[in-house]
Amino acid sequence: MLNLIKNEWIKLFKRTGTFVMIGLIILLLTFVGIIIRSQENPDRGTGSENWEEQLQTEINNREQELKDIQNAPQSMIDSYQRDIAINKYRIEHNLSPHQDYSVWGFVYDASNIIQFAGLFVIIVAAGIVASEFNWGTIKLLLIRPISRGKILVAKYITVILFALLMLIISFAYSSLVGVILFGTPETTAPHLNYYNGTITEQNMGVHLIILYSLKSINMLMLATMAFMISAVFRNSSLAIGLSIFLMFAGGQLTAMLAQKFEWAKYILFANTELMQYIEGVPLIEGMTLAFSVMVLVVYFIIFQFLAHYVFHKRDVAA
Amino acid sequence: MSGVVKLQDVSKTINGKRIIDSLSFEVNSGEVFGFLGPNGAGKTTTIRMIVGLIGLSSGDITISGYSIKENFVKAISQVGAIVENPEMYKFMSGYQNLMQFARMSKGVNKEKVDEVVELVGLTDRIHDKVKTYSLGMRQRLGLAQSLLHDPKVLILDEPTNGLDPAGIREIRDHLRMLAKEKDMAIIVSSHLLSEMEMMCDRIGIIQAGRLIDVQRVRDFVNGAENSYQLEVSPKDEALLVAQQLFPTIKMSLTDNGIAGQLKKDDIPLLVNEFVSKEINIYGIKEISKTLEDRFLEVTDKKGEVTHA
Ligand SMILES: Nc1ncnc2c1ncn2[C@@H]1O[C@H](COP(=O)(O)OP(=O)(O)OP(=O)(O)O)[C@@H](O)[C@H]1O
Ligand SMILES: [Mg+2]
Numbered sequence: 001m002l003n004l005i006k007n008e009w010i011k012l013f014k015r016t017g018t019f020v021m022i023g024l025i026i027l028l029l030t031f032v033g034i035i036i037r038s039q040e041n042p043d044r045g046t047g048s049e050n051w052e053e054q055l056q057t058e059i060n061n062r063e064q065e066l067k068d069i070q071n072a073p074q075s076m077i078d079s080y081q082r083d084i085a086i087n088k089y090r091i092e093h094n095l096s097p098h099q100d101y102s103v104w105g106f107v108y109d110a111s112n113i114i115q116f117a118g119l120f121v122i123i124v125a126a127g128i129v130a131s132e133f134n135w136g137t138i139k140l141l142l143i144r145p146i147s148r149g150k151i152l153v154a155k156y157i158t159v160i161l162f163a164l165l166m167l168i169i170s171f172a173y174s175s176l177v178g179v180i181l182f183g184t185p186e187t188t189a190p191h192l193n194y195y196n197g198t199i200t201e202q203n204m205g206v207h208l209i210i211l212y213s214l215k216s217i218n219m220l221m222l223a224t225m226a227f228m229i230s231a232v233f234r235n236s237s238l239a240i241g242l243s244i245f246l247m248f249a250g251g252q253l254t255a256m257l258a259q260k261f262e263w264a265k266y267i268l269f270a271n272t273e274l275m276q277y278i279e280g281v282p283l284i285e286g287m288t289l290a291f292s293v294m295v296l297v298v299y300f301i302i303f304q305f306l307a308h309y310v311f312h313k314r315d316v317a318a
Numbered sequence: 319m320s321g322v323v324k325l326q327d328v329s330k331t332i333n334g335k336r337i338i339d340s341l342s343f344e345v346n347s348g349e350v351f352g353f354l355g356p357n358g359a360g361k362t363t364t365i366r367m368i369v370g371l372i373g374l375s376s377g378d379i380t381i382s383g384y385s386i387k388e389n390f391v392k393a394i395s396q397v398g399a400i401v402e403n404p405e406m407y408k409f410m411s412g413y414q415n416l417m418q419f420a421r422m423s424k425g426v427n428k429e430k431v432d433e434v435v436e437l438v439g440l441t442d443r444i445h446d447k448v449k450t451y452s453l454g455m456r457q458r459l460g461l462a463q464s465l466l467h468d469p470k471v472l473i474l475d476e477p478t479n480g481l482d483p484a485g486i487r488e489i490r491d492h493l494r495m496l497a498k499e500k501d502m503a504i505i506v507s508s509h510l511l512s513e514m515e516m517m518c519d520r521i522g523i524i525q526a527g528r529l530i531d532v533q534r535v536r537d538f539v540n541g542a543e544n545s546y547q548l549e550v551s552p553k554d555e556a557l558l559v560a561q562q563l564f565p566t567i568k569m570s571l572t573d574n575g576i577a578g579q580l581k582k583d584d585i586p587l588l589v590n591e592f593v594s595k596e597i598n599i600y601g602i603k604e605i606s607k608t609l610e611d612r613f614l615e616v617t618d619k620k621g622e623v624t625h626a
Contacts, residue, residue, distance in 0.1 A: 010418070014414070136405030137406065140406070143369045143370065143371065143394055144419065145391045145395035146422055147391060315332075315371070
């Protein structure tokens with residue numbers, strides 16, 4: 001199995017496209033860093049002396065609004081309650097919301113690069129089986145003393161390793177850019193998590209790593225789907241097209257459906273944003289972290305089963 | 319000598335069309351088996367089934383006793399193959415390609431890779447990217463790939479496709495050598511009939527998915543009566559005499575004599591008869607049939623066969 005993964009890894013990195021992907025991520029992160037740096041407001045700190053008063057007015061406003069909008073959607077109420085709770089916590093524990101923009105802020109903002117990295121992971125996942133058919137090399141690959149299932153598993157693991165590499169590169173490089181352009185703060189305020197009415201403090205570094213991991217779940221599921229489509233239809237364009245479309249539109253479509261239908265909570269994209277359980281409110285009332293994880297596992301198993309079932313039975317007449 | 323590769327009643331139906339119909343034959347170790355048939359006869363389809371690329375609709379194929387259906391890994395580990403064109407990873411060198419395949423079989427080390435590269439005569443170019451290779455070089459790389467793990471069975475679909483005459487001869491010698499010295503069972507499909515004649519011990523003819531004949535090459539070529547041309551005069555009288563002597567054999571007039579499908583033993587009888595009837599004999603010529611003629615005769619599909 002190790003040899004198979006090594007083979008796949010070699011094939012991946014013998015192609016220039018792979019390096020272009022990594023290069024683009026590095027370029028983009030550098031670019032974003034420079035933009036933010038050049039727009040950085042030197043007066044960020046203004047008003048930071050009386051932040052407690054400001055927060056108090058915000059709290060009062062929110063509480064007033066809450067009374068006025070009795071029959072607003074639950075999600076809106078929840079989000080107001082969250083604001084209030086966090087602001088109260090800040091005042092009680094003397095945690096100013098005004099922090100100088102630093103490496104942490106940048107790494108946080110840069111976490112959106114994961115969407116971009118996800119794009120590349122989807123492209124790799126969509127190509128890793130389909131290309132063998134396009135190149136005709138599938139014939140030589142499948143007449144080795146190795147079962148088709150093992151070959152498919154090795155290919156999937158390679159996709160996951162590539163995704164991991166992209167994440168590590170994104171995280172490490174954005175930290176580097178962050179330190180160089182924005183410096184490290186003397187004290188790092190903890191991140192505040194709000195979930196189910198309680199507030200917990202979390203170390204900023206840990207928080208960011210969790211943020212990156214959770215944000216990449218979406219990418220992982222889409223890559224798995226692209227992999228499945230590629231194995232089932234032997235067509236990488238279809239796999240790439242559909243996956244990327246769903247990556248951009250899946251969330252919105254699901255949110256739209258979620259307003260009307262209860263069953264929308266079983267849609268994959270209603271469950272890929274696990275951040276909603278840590279710092280936000282669930283898309284549909286009654287959804288829990290455990291529920292989402294279950295749904296994700298079920299989708300994962302379906303994707304893998306389809307890929308293996310079809311790939312195993314396929315007549316290779318390329 | 320025992321059947322290493324056995325096909326038993328193998329059939330394949332694709333989209334309701336019976337492409338292979340109850341095919342059965344055996345290939346022994348130490349022999350080169352030629353798989354001959356016109357375009358679309360089902361040679362490649364059969365080879366695909368032997369190496370497990372496509373499933374069998376019915377029947378079974380065993381390699382060294384292991385069924386390709388039930389025991390794929392064991393069966394295929396004895397097989398090296400090229401199916402149609404040997405497509406490789408073009409963005410890698412020939413050597414890197416071979417290393418890919420070496421990692422997928424047990425016990426293939428770098429020395430073995432070098433040895434095989436040497437055998438197929440690619441040593442000079444093995445570190446160049448495959449996309450810079452000519453067709454013949456790719457064919458050689460394909461052969462190298464199939465020999466890496468010292469298979470007991472070698473299956474080559476049109477291995478000489480794209481090779482120059484020297485290359486064809488080389489392959490032929492390799493195959494004969496591998497069959498004799500390594501006791502391999504070798505299956506070769508080819509359109510180059512004359513070449514099959516020189517390379518194979520036995521030939522199986524397939525047409526429209528059915529095996530219509532399996533014979534030893536020598537029997538195959540000699541199987542038919544050869545035709546003889548006799549330069550004689552007067553030829554009209556000679557024809558009459560000959561027809562009286564052999565009423566069942568079809569004889570005909572030619573420009574300067576007569577011709578007919580005679581047996582070797584018939585010749586002295588005919589000559590004696592001509593001499594006694596005072597017919598002058600200037601020459602007797604044997605027109606022996608080539609494998610190609612026989613092949614066309616058996617398959618009766620003249621227009622569709624690629625000639626050597
Ligand atoms: N995937 C497929 N679907 C439908 N028909 C097919 C398929 N593959 C092959 N055939 C048909 O099966 C028959 C045998 O094809 P095959 O490729 O085995 O012939 P072949 O003997 O190798 O011919 P050639 O000498 O041209 O290589 C052909 O009539 C072909 O049209
Ligand atoms: Mg063919």
